[in-house]
Amino acid sequence: MRLTDRQKLILTLIIHEHLQSAQPVGSKSLVNKYNLALSSATVRNEMAVLTEYELLRQPHTSAGRVPTEEGYRYFVGNLLQKSGLPTNTRRTITHQFYQSRQDLEQWLKLAASVLANQSQAASLVTAPHSDKVIFKHLELIATHGRQVLMVAVFMGGEIRQQFIALDNSISQERLSQIASQLTHLCARGDINKISHVRDQLDPIGQDILNILLVEMTLIDKYTTGEIYLDGLTNVLSEPEFSESDEARQALHILEERSLLENLLASTVMNKDIDGIQVLIGGEGTWEELRQCSVVLARYGDPDSMTGSIGVLGPIRMPYDRTISTVRFVANVLSDLVSDTLAA
Amino acid sequence: MRLTDRQKLILTLIIHEHLQSAQPVGSKSLVNKYNLALSSATVRNEMAVLTEYELLRQPHTSAGRVPTEEGYRYFVGNLLQKSGLPTNTRRTITHQFYQSRQDLEQWLKLAASVLANQSQAASLVTAPHSDKVIFKHLELIATHGRQVLMVAVFMGGEIRQQFIALDNSISQERLSQIASQLTHLCARGDINKISHVRDQLDPIGQDILNILLVEMTLIDKYTTGEIYLDGLTNVLSEPEFSESDEARQALHILEERSLLENLLASTVMNKDIDGIQVLIGGEGTWEELRQCSVVLARYGDPDSMTGSIGVLGPIRMPYDRTISTVRFVANVLSDLVSDTLAA
DNA sequence: TTTAGCACTCTCACATTGAGAGTGCTAAAA
């Protein structure tokens, strides 16, 4: 399927027009609005060809044309030239980041918020995560009563923590001692090796080791830690989600963590050159995303820790703008993270 | 405004009927459905009285009656007898909790999930928080590069933590030393006292102390830490939220953390006997909640740490069921928390 | 290859209509 320049132009204009109106686009109105040096009949003929190619679709026999998912894919893949964000937008975003606290969590929340606002859609941001989870350091902190906070640090700076309830209350000194012992025994170890040190521990140490092992299994299994969401209500303003049923389906995937993880896991693999991925209409795989598009990127250092950021909105989405925003925010996050993680 | 028993019965039945149908309830259908030993005319007369009292409302001149917010309030306040959850539901819930990991965070997430599922509405759960924030223990954990995780533990078991980026990379040993020094200097101190110890610290210690002070101010200011939400998409299935605009407004309050905190803060004060609060239709104060009702309870130990749990749904809500569920989950959480926090 | 012209199609907004459900009122019954 090779399109002539004129066909490309018409496809582009139809997408552009449909983006604003959310209505089918007719030949006549297109010619008028964009002052084309063509008659509507010619445009009609070209439209017929594009419809033949399944890049356009007619909702009804005598209605205008609407881009198909395939049409959007062609547009994103072939017609969209890489455009940057306006300078003042970039400045605003950068400014927000450097004004926030020097805190990873703040940055991630802010990233989600910026993405949601800029794209007027829902956004998601995952914390950076490493493939290699090599244990580095353990800390046990008595909080109150029998409750203890266990913090495990892994190479690369990733941490996992959880509250645990011991059988008896133990002093902070004793806890620190156990933590130090475990840290030395397990240092630089992977999961298989670590289970061998159990014999050298007292019962409490063994309990904690067990929990640590569970946690390390989890960190291996779930490729993402915390997921930050924002702008969920934005998608409700889109006309395609005025049917609350459609909206529910779309938001459900964001609320159900396991769905979201699947989505991220399966798309993380095949990046295009830019590291930006655009998933349009579920691509036949994601039933819940049939009405949605997702723009994803990874940030961080591919050699150590990476995380994902993304925007979820209706298929009728301003892809150029969204892609630019996602790309820019990913770069900002990469810079911030690699900066603080550098020795 | 004193109602006769018959008026109370009719109000109850209308609410019950409207709960299922989401439609205005007419006199004739009410008599038929519930086999009342009354004629529809009599019921009509009583309905007229209740309408006079503004407990019922007529959407249109010749339509059936719908309960007003005031009607629901009367119902919840005067007609609802305290009913427990069915035994097997209680068992299911309890089972889920005791099967989950012995971890505060898991419990809170589970509580949100249980509330959302049982009530088929949106739920919120805040972590337990104490009014008195007395510093107890500080831990500094090197993660990677210049990034350090600071964990501050307060009396009662509350913790606050954040990543901080130091100017230079520092060894874990040195960090532990600083943490220990700060712990001793600040132990049992409140904010005002703590700032005096600054002189006794080296520059790095002073930096960290500054951040600690900020964090302690924050913990004082924001009365709630983490907030767990669940079941946001549930409310989208209700017919009153089929207008996506209504739905957006309702969900927005849950998404915007500051709004949510205001809501919690202002309602936490005046409890009814049971500790259960029911906020119907925003009560004139909460514009965003005009279409919603919220059922709130506190859990934990009033003398040390308490948190909030709640359910947000449409005004046409099964209050008896929701209240029972909220009460039960609050009790379960209280038990779990006080159990692990006991020495 | 492009375009003007034309007949045809389909949606959408709007008005009309009749059935159904509900109400209030009045006068009779309990």
Add this chain to the structure above:
DNA sequence: TTTTAGCACTCTCAATGTGAGAGTGCTAAA
């Protein structure tokens, strides 16, 4: 005094019809 049967009236809602408007495909001429 309270309840009820009966009746006229009101209002919604779904179904139906209608005409304007926008769009299409096709054909024949430019």
